[in-house]
Amino acid sequence: MDEKEIIEVEQQFTPNTYARKNLVIERGKGALLWDKNGREYIDCMSAYGVAVVGHCHPTIVKAIKDQAEILLSCHNSIYTEARSQFLKKLMPITPTGLKRAFLSNSGAESVEAALKIARKYTGKTEFIAFVGAFHGKTMGALSATWNPRYRTPFEPLVPGFKHVPYGRTEAVTAAITDKTAAVIVEPIQGEGGIKVPPEGFLRELRELCDRKNILLVFDEVQTGFGRTGKLFACQHSGVVPDILCLAKSVAGGLPLGITVAREDVMGALKLGEHSSTFGGNPLICAAAAAAIDVVLAEALPERAESLGRQFMARLEETRQRYKIVREVRGRGLMIGVECRFDIYNMLVAAQNRGVIILDAGRNVLRFLPPLVISREQLDKVASVVDMVIGEEDARPHGANPASA
Numbered sequence: 485m486d487e488k489e490i491i492e493v494e495q496q497f498t499p500n501t502y503a504r505k506n507l508v509i510e511r512g513k514g515a516l517l518w519d520k521n522g523r524e525y526i527d528c529m530s531a532y533g534v535a536v537v538g539h540c541h542p543t544i545v546k547a548i549k550d551q552a553e554i555l556l557s558c559h560n561s562i563y564t565e566a567r568s569q570f571l572k573k574l575m576p577i578t579p580t581g582l583k584r585a586f587l588s589n590s591g592a593e594s595v596e597a598a599l600k601i602a603r604k605y606t607g608k609t610e611f612i613a614f615v616g617a618f619h620g621k622t623m624g625a626l627s628a629t630w631n632p633r634y635r636t637p638f639e640p641l642v643p644g645f646k647h648v649p650y651g652r653t654e655a656v657t658a659a660i661t662d663k664t665a666a667v668i669v670e671p672i673q674g675e676g677g678i679k680v681p682p683e684g685f686l687r688e689l690r691e692l693c694d695r696k697n698i699l700l701v702f703d704e705v706q707t708g709f710g711r712t713g714k715l716f717a718c719q720h721s722g723v724v725p726d727i728l729c730l731a732k733s734v735a736g737g738l739p740l741g742i743t744v745a746r747e748d749v750m751g752a753l754k755l756g757e758h759s760s761t762f763g764g765n766p767l768i769c770a771a772a773a774a775a776i777d778v779v780l781a782e783a784l785p786e787r788a789e790s791l792g793r794q795f796m797a798r799l800e801e802t803r804q805r806y807k808i809v810r811e812v813r814g815r816g817l818m819i820g821v822e823c824r825f826d827i828y829n830m831l832v833a834a835q836n837r838g839v840i841i842l843d844a845g846r847n848v849l850r851f852l853p854p855l856v857i858s859r860e861q862l863d864k865v866a867s868v869v870d871m872v873i874g875e876e877d878a879r880p881h882g883a884n885p886a887s888a
């Protein structure tokens with residue numbers, strides 16, 4: 485198929501729910517992608533943070549090929565070695581105290597499981613989430629998600645969700661009632677604009693939840709698996725949640741959601757109370773086990789930490805040069821550049837120069853590159869970003885500044 489036909493077919497046969505880039509990608513390797521014409525791009529999007537180990541990592545590809553020859557599907561009601569091997573690798577690296585994992589297929593599903601587990605364990609029905617939060621778009625996860633643009637058309641949602649300002653412990657305290665089951669929070673908000681909470685916030689949440697007998701759920705679907713410079717972002721603060729949601733990056737590019745919980749908390753789920761047909765699929769588990777090997781062997785969290793530091797320093801130079809940049813923030817290789825104006829033009833300009841960048845709202849450039857990206861590739865990204873911001877800065881502004 486040629487590019488034009490590919491685009492036409494996708495547009496004709498799928499709902500118009502994605503803001504699409506004018507781009508057809510054919511192949512990927514490490515931090516690079518190639519389009520149908522063989523044009524090369526440095527990928528700072530990673531399929532929305534999925535490609536932590538890079539595209540088509542040989543260890544992942546081999547694990548998938550080997551498993552594909554043996555067994556492709558096996559329901560959770562039957563044991564299989566691929567799943568068992570994966571769990572044996574996963575559980576020792578999850579935060580101390582989290583002992584059981586429910587396997588599903590996506591971020592939203594990992595959140596849905598967390599909500600059900602929290603309700604069942606506490607016998608309570610209310611949740612506290614945050615302004616700017618993103619937890620997915622299925623009905624339960626959407627109820628925890630903040631953005632009115634996603635929520636309003638589908639109301640009424642699951643009742644009992646309150647959203648309080650991110651980073652403000654006193655607002656959480658004020659929202660707690662005797663029906664509160666859990667607080668659900670991203671250790672760094674992703675879709676909400678790469679928001680890093682104030683120092684001590686997660687620790688205060690932990691103390692508050694302990695004091696009030698409420699569960700603490702961390703949604704690390706975007707921050708997890710090395711992205712922020714630690715295997716899990718909660719490890720920056722030493723805080724362990726009662727339930728941890730993972731997805732996006734955990735299976736080397738394949739779909740996997742994981743809800744990890746304390747032994748007693750997960751124990752609340754009784755026979756038949758939650759399940760997933762595809763969850764724990766042997767092919768996905770083989771890829772996920774290989775992804776753990778790669779993340780550890782290549783010390784990807786440490787890599788994210790040091791590369792992120794260098795990259796942010798360069799972005800900070802750009803910020804100081806151009807008025808349109810308001811702030812550079814993030815941790816590891818999860819970085820946002822907040823601008824004073826709509827960033828759409830800059831995304832397109834960067835793509836035309838061979839760099840794919842993501843947005844996080846209308847005025848934040850978001851960088852989620854594969855953690856295997858090279859220093860040289862990131863230097864090139866920094867140069868391109870400096871150039872496109874410089875061009876945008878030189879344009880006459882003031883007509884329609886993006887509302888933050």
Ligand SMILES: *Cc1c(COP(=O)(O)O)cnc(C)c1O
Pocket residue numbers: 589590591592593595618619620621670674675703704705706707731732
């Ligand atoms: C992407 C994301 C989700 C939803 O994941 P899906 O796989 O798209 O359902 C949930 N929480 C966070 C923090 C995310 O970034």
